[in-house]
Amino acid sequence: xxxxxxxxxxxxxxxxxxxxxxxxxxxxxxxxxxxxxxxxxxxxxxxxxxxxxxxxxxxxxxxxxxxxxxxxxxxxxxxxxxxxxxxxxxxxxxxxxxxxxxxxxxxxxxxxxxxxxxxxxxxxxxxxxxxxxxxxxxxxxxxxxxxxxxxxxxxxxxxxxxxxxxxxxxxxxxxxxxxxxxxxxxxxxxxxxxxxxxxxxxxxxxxxxxxxxxxxxxxxxxxxxxxxxxxxxxxxxxxxxxxxxxxxxxxxxxxxxxxxxxxxxxxxxxxxxxxxxxxxxxxxxxxxxxxxxxxxxxxxxxxxxxxx
Numbered sequence: 001x002x003x004x005x006x007x008x009x010x011x012x013x014x015x016x017x018x019x020x021x022x023x024x025x026x027x028x029x030x031x032x033x034x035x036x037x038x039x040x041x042x043x044x045x046x047x048x049x050x051x052x053x054x055x056x057x058x059x060x061x062x063x064x065x066x067x068x069x070x071x072x073x074x075x076x077x078x079x080x081x082x083x084x085x086x087x088x089x090x091x092x093x094x095x096x097x098x099x100x101x102x103x104x105x106x107x108x109x110x111x112x113x114x115x116x117x118x119x120x121x122x123x124x125x126x127x128x129x130x131x132x133x134x135x136x137x138x139x140x141x142x143x144x145x146x147x148x149x150x151x152x153x154x155x156x157x158x159x160x161x162x163x164x165x166x167x168x169x170x171x172x173x174x175x176x177x178x179x180x181x182x183x184x185x186x187x188x189x190x191x192x193x194x195x196x197x198x199x200x201x202x203x204x205x206x207x208x209x210x211x212x213x214x215x216x217x218x219x220x221x222x223x224x225x226x227x228x229x230x231x232x233x234x235x236x237x238x239x240x241x242x243x244x245x246x247x248x249x250x251x252x253x254x255x256x257x258x259x260x261x262x263x264x265x266x267x268x269x270x271x272x273x274x275x276x277x278x279x280x281x282x283x284x285x286x287x288x289x290x291x292x293x294x295x296x297x298x299x300x301x302x303x304x305x306x307x308x
Contacts (some may be wrong), residue, residue, distance in 0.1 A: 009145035038280040040273035049184040052146035068182035073274040084260035099256040103237035115155035121162035149188035157194040
């Protein structure tokens with residue numbers, strides 16, 4: 001259990017905000033977890049986030065908790081060494097912008113903006129960038145608690161074949177798998193700006209790994225068409241660089257990086273919340289059926305795509 005976590009909200013506040021979130025369900029889930037001794041002991045707030053993300057379905061929540069901690073235990077390249085003060089994390093946050101904006105959309109959804117800030121592919125470390133994204137998501141939920149949903153804006157400008165060749169299919173699949181099956185962070189919409197021919201090919205490669213309900217919320221914009229984003233988001237939160245009045249994106253990112261430091265101790269303690277397979281009741285691990293372990297790089301997949 002994480003002692004004295006920096007949650008900026010309470011279970012009572014969440015229950016009051018969402019009428020379908022029942023304390024009795026939270027207690028039921030806590031009791032279930034006590035019987036699943038291989039699972040870590042997690043704070044009540046984390047149980048709330050799982051149940052809210054699973055639309056208050058008890059069985060679905062249990063499955064998500066199980067898969068979450070199997071993946072967090074085994075996908076160490078994404079969920080270990082998550083020290084926001086580490087030079088690798090500090091550096092990748094200069095290369096890749098991933099930050100919550102300063103406001104919400106008209107439905108109360110939190111909006112997260114992502115783009116390259118340094119276009120040099122030699123400075124782009126794919127695995128570390130994915131780790132930083134998940135750190136951002138965790139920090140947002142520590143701060144905000146459960147919200148109606150999330151909207152992600154990904155600006156593809158500057159992503160080249162050289163960037164894509166630094167990725168692996170395995171990490172992409174693990175990122176997508178965790179996002180779909182083990183995360184408390186569910187997107188209501190994903191806006192992909194400046195879709196290039198390279199990104200189109202990457203989307204073709206990754207689409208088979210996405211469930212239909214995830215792919216259906218993705219909207220693609222050709223270069224020069226990002227003005228259509230104003231049909232979906234208020235100008236007051238869209239960054240200045242994109243024609244809004246929500247502030248300068250690099251300054252918003254700097255604020256976010258400083259904010260992450262507030263959770264340095266939390267990230268260190270969270271790494272102790274992992275599966276202990278030796279305590280699993282039936283002495284079997286279901287990890288093998290959950291985990292994605294095959295290896296392939298993006299370059300190989302792109303060549304296969306061209307051949308096909």
